[in-house]
Amino acid sequence: NAGVTQTPKFQVLKTGQSMTLQCAQDMNHNSMYWYRQDPGMGLRLIYYSASEGTTDKGEVPNGYNVSRLNKREFSLRLESAAPSQTSVYFCASRTDRVGQPQHFGDGTRLSIL
Amino acid sequence: GEDVEQSLFLSVREGDSSVINCTYTDSSSTYLYWYKQEPGAGLQLLTYIFSNMDMKQDQRLTVLLNKKDKHLSLRIADTQTGDSAIYFCAEGGKLIFGQGTELSVKP
Numbered sequence: 001n002a003g004v005t006q007t008p009k010f011q012v013l014k015t016g017q018s019m020t021l022q023c024a025q026d027m028n029h030n031s032m033y034w035y036r037q038d039p040g041m042g043l044r045l046i047y048y049s050a051s052e053g054t055t056d057k058g059e060v061p062n063g064y065n066v067s068r069l070n071k072r073e074f075s076l077r078l079e080s081a082a083p084s085q086t087s088v089y090f091c092a093s094r095t096d097r098v099g100q101p102q103h104f105g106d107g108t109r110l111s112i113l
Numbered sequence: 114g115e116d117v118e119q120s121l122f123l124s125v126r127e128g129d130s131s132v133i134n135c136t137y138t139d140s141s142s143t144y145l146y147w148y149k150q151e152p153g154a155g156l157q158l159l160t161y162i163f164s165n166m167d168m169k170q171d172q173r174l175t176v177l178l179n180k181k182d183k184h185l186s187l188r189i190a191d192t193q194t195g196d197s198a199i200y201f202c203a204e205g206g207k208l209i210f211g212q213g214t215e216l217s218v219k220p
Contacts, residue, residue, distance in 0.1 A: 042210040104155040
């Protein structure tokens, strides 16, 4: 089982460049999430999608946009990258059944110079 | 808003028990989770506990929940060097994460 797949695994950008991070899951989950992980700050929710066609802001949405392309795919876009967006980005998905945990991808390590 | 707090570091000797603590604020959380993150990898679910339970044991892992104090702990018995990782507690459906506790196991 592939689970949650994120691409790319690593990326270096210059300030002002744009970039889309891709995420796909093969578990037929309704809900999908994007987090960023920074040292000493745990994971912070950027955006989430409770179902195909819906998206909602999380704790730190500024500077990001998302698209829930279909049930499988949930992409995160940086329109004009800034050094403060240097981070590790994780995508996760979960079923709607109460108490079920999220399943995470391996992350995208993004550096913005 | 909702918040989850953990201490940042814990260092133990191989063979000792490790106890990682977590406090949370959302008393309506139905489930609380422990995730493990090894270097360079994503988060893996380690264990979870339903809010109407006080304790859950799974091999070397024991989870204790004190709902009154909103305190959750993860005990790892006979800690091994392979247990070295960052451990996150999380609560709620959207998963509010703590900052993560980096466990270092010395031989």
